[in-house]
Amino acid sequence: MYPSDIFSRLYSGEESDKVYPKEVIEEAPEGVEDILQTNLFNVMLNRRSQRKFENKEVEDWKMEMIFAAADTAPTAGGFQGFEIFHVKKPELKPKLVEAANKQPYVNAPEVLVFCMNPDRVKLNFPQEIIRKFSVQDATLAAAYAQLAAHALGLSTVWIGMIDEKKVMEILGTELVPSSILCIGYPQKMLQPKPKRNLLDLIHIVQ
Numbered sequence: 595m596y597p598s599d600i601f602s603r604l605y606s607g608e609e610s611d612k613v614y615p616k617e618v619i620e621e622a623p624e625g626v627e628d629i630l631q632t633n634l635f636n637v638m639l640n641r642r643s644q645r646k647f648e649n650k651e652v653e654d655w656k657m658e659m660i661f662a663a664a665d666t667a668p669t670a671g672g673f674q675g676f677e678i679f680h681v682k683k684p685e686l687k688p689k690l691v692e693a694a695n696k697q698p699y700v701n702a703p704e705v706l707v708f709c710m711n712p713d714r715v716k717l718n719f720p721q722e723i724i725r726k727f728s729v730q731d732a733t734l735a736a737a738y739a740q741l742a743a744h745a746l747g748l749s750t751v752w753i754g755m756i757d758e759k760k761v762m763e764i765l766g767t768e769l770v771p772s773s774i775l776c777i778g779y780p781q782k783m784l785q786p787k788p789k790r791n792l793l794d795l796i797h798i799v800q
C-alpha cells in the first residue's frame with residue numbers, strides 16, 4: 595500500500611467509512627520521486643527518514659525556505675527559545691559524525707543543529723520549566739524544518755543520539771543541542787513506515 599493521501603490514514607480501522615474516504619493505493623505512482631509535495635497532510639504522511647543522500651548541493655533558496663518554516667513554529671511565550679546552527683565548514687561534519695555515535699549519514703549535504711536557548715524565554719517560571727520550554731521550542735522548530743524540507747523534495751533524518759558536550763565543543767557554543775537535522779536529496783525516495791492504527795493510538799478520555 596502506498597498511502598500517498600492522508601485520507602488513507604483516517605480511522606482506517608473503523609467499520610464505517612461514512613465520514614472519510616479510505617483510499618488504498620497498491621503501488622507508488624510512477625515518477626513519485628519527482629513529486630514536490632505542497633499539501634501539508636500529504637507531506638506529513640509521505641515523509642520518511644532518509645540516511646542515503648545524493649552528492650548534490652541543496653539550493654540556497656530551499657534552505658531559506660526551511661529556515662523560514664522553522665521560524666513559524668510556536669514557541670513558549672513567543673520567545674523563540676532556540677537557535678539553529680547551519681554547519682557549513684566541511685571539516686566539522688566528520689566531527690559531528692563522531693559526536694553522534696559514529697552515525698555516518700550525519701555527514702550530509704546540509705546539517706542543522708537545533709539548540710535550546712532558555713535565556714531567551716523571559717517567563718517567570720521555575721528554571722526546569724523554562725528549560726523544558728526551550729527543549730520543546732527547539733524540537734518543534736526542527737520538526738517544522740523537517741516537514742518543510744520534505745515539501746521541497748528533500749529528505750531528512752533526525753539525529754537525537756548525540757553527545758551534547760561534544761557537539762557544543764564542535765560548534766563552539768554554550769547552548770545545549772537538542773537534535774541534528776540532516777538534509778539532502780535522497781538517493782531513492784522511500785515509502786513511509788507503517789504506523790499504529792489510529793484507533794490504538796488515540797485514547798478517548800470522557
Ligand SMILES: Cc1cc2nc3c(=O)[nH]c(=O)nc-3n(C[C@H](O)[C@H](O)[C@H](O)COP(=O)(O)O)c2cc1C
Nearest residue numbers: 641642643644645697751752753754755756786787
Ligand atoms: C527523538 C528522535 C531521535 C532520533 N534519533 C535518531 C538517531 O540518532 N539516528 C537515526 O538514524 N535516526 C534517528 N531518529 C529517526 C527515527 O529513527 C525515525 O524517525 C523512525 O525510525 C521513524 O521512521 P520515519 O521517520 O521514517 O517515519 C530519531 C527520531 C526522533 C524523533
